[in-house]
Amino acid sequence: MENKTNQPYSSPSSFEESSTDLYNDDIEIPTVDFSTLQTNKDDFIQKLGDSLVRFGFVILVNHGINVDLLEATEKKAKEFFESVPQQEKEKFLIPRQHTNKLVVGYVPRLIPNILQKFIIPLEGWKFHQNAFDFENPEFKESEFWPDTTYEACASVFREYYLSQKELATPLISCLLQYLKLDPQLFPKTSVNTLRFNYYFPLQPEEFLNNTCRMYPHADMGIINMMAAPSSSGLQVLNQEDMKWIRVNAPKNSLIFNIGRVLQRMTNDIFPAAIHRVIKPSPSQNAVRVTFPFNSNLKEDEILEVLPGLGEPKYQPLRVFEFFNELAKEAYGDNYASRK
Numbered sequence: 001m002e003n004k005t006n007q008p009y010s011s012p013s014s015f016e017e018s019s020t021d022l023y024n025d026d027i028e029i030p031t032v033d034f035s036t037l038q039t040n041k042d043d044f045i046q047k048l049g050d051s052l053v054r055f056g057f058v059i060l061v062n063h064g065i066n067v068d069l070l071e072a073t074e075k076k077a078k079e080f081f082e083s084v085p086q087q088e089k090e091k092f093l094i095p096r097q098h099t100n101k102l103v104v105g106y107v108p109r110l111i112p113n114i115l116q117k118f119i120i121p122l123e124g125w126k127f128h129q130n131a132f133d134f135e136n137p138e139f140k141e142s143e144f145w146p147d148t149t150y151e152a153c154a155s156v157f158r159e160y161y162l163s164q165k166e167l168a169t170p171l172i173s174c175l176l177q178y179l180k181l182d183p184q185l186f187p188k189t190s191v192n193t194l195r196f197n198y199y200f201p202l203q204p205e206e207f208l209n210n211t212c213r214m215y216p217h218a219d220m221g222i223i224n225m226m227a228a229p230s231s232s233g234l235q236v237l238n239q240e241d242m243k244w245i246r247v248n249a250p251k252n253s254l255i256f257n258i259g260r261v262l263q264r265m266t267n268d269i270f271p272a273a274i275h276r277v278i279k280p281s282p283s284q285n286a287v288r289v290t291f292p293f294n295s296n297l298k299e300d301e302i303l304e305v306l307p308g309l310g311e312p313k314y315q316p317l318r319v320f321e322f323f324n325e326l327a328k329e330a331y332g333d334n335y336a337s338r339k
């Protein structure tokens with residue numbers, strides 16, 4: 001393990017896309033071969049951990065998830081957004097008030113976004129893990145799935161969700177081993193979500209104004225993982241020189257990154273890096289679909305720095321209190337009453 005800890009990033013609002021942005025094209029986010037966890041475990045853990053300490057991101061290849069499943073999920077995700085009538089989508093509207101609870105549901109296009117600063121032509125849909133709990137006798141498909149989508153999309157989305165969940169467990173265990181901690185230390189209880197993002201092609205005027213595909217932000221939760229999108233645009237801020245790195249993840253790879261909860265648990269050793277998605281070039285102005293998996297601690301868990309990682313920089317607090325802090329950071333003190 002490298003003997004350093006990362007500083008928390010400053011406010012993401014200062015990192016909007018600009019012609020004066022600085023890039024470091026000599027650096028690429030490292031790629032690690034997941035299959036070597038079986039054949040050369042120590043080497044895999046070292047490479048995985050080193051990349052995450054330095055960049056907060058890593059790219060995984062040979063992860064064992066079937067290419068057909070990746071392609072089917074992308075295809076069904078497009079179909080999902082394009083086939084469900086707006087009226088039906090709005091029955092699942094995500095709560096508009098900022099809240100310290102884990103919120104799920106439909107995120108409509110052009111929702112007033114962070115600090116009212118960016119225009120984001122994007123629709124989203126966040127599924128709670130319970131949406132995939134088909135075998136539970138209490139499960140009601142109408143609670144989670146718009147009409148017709150249960151039959152059309154749910155089994156593919158579930159298979160993808162389960163593949164991500166299955167992969168997340170050994171990866172989190174490897175991160176703990178990298179830190180020389182008990183691999184079973186956490187998560188004691190986690191809650192997972194699978195979010196789908198449907199990025200519209202930009203309108204001509206949107207190439208000129210403050211539109212972006214995704215504003216600069218650090219992810220929540222413990223870890224995030226998504227299939228490499230078929231179109232580029234993802235950039236990660238390198239905290240060493242504050243220059244942007246263009247992420248060129250190979251087709252069928254997975255992009256894995258650290259969330260704010262894990263940054264805090266690891267006393268800032270693993271950073272939750274600022275990242276964004278910039279506008280496409282006019283020649284690549286097509287629909288873009290992504291489907292990130294997120295693993296988080298449950299809201300009433302205690303969030304504290306893991307033992308053995310030096311003098312804790314942070315006091316223990318409940319996860320929902322931490323979400324409150326993050327919301328205040330993003331939206332100001334009166335976030336809870338903001339419509």
Ligand SMILES: [Fe+2]
Pocket residue numbers: 217218219275
């Ligand atoms: Fe993100």
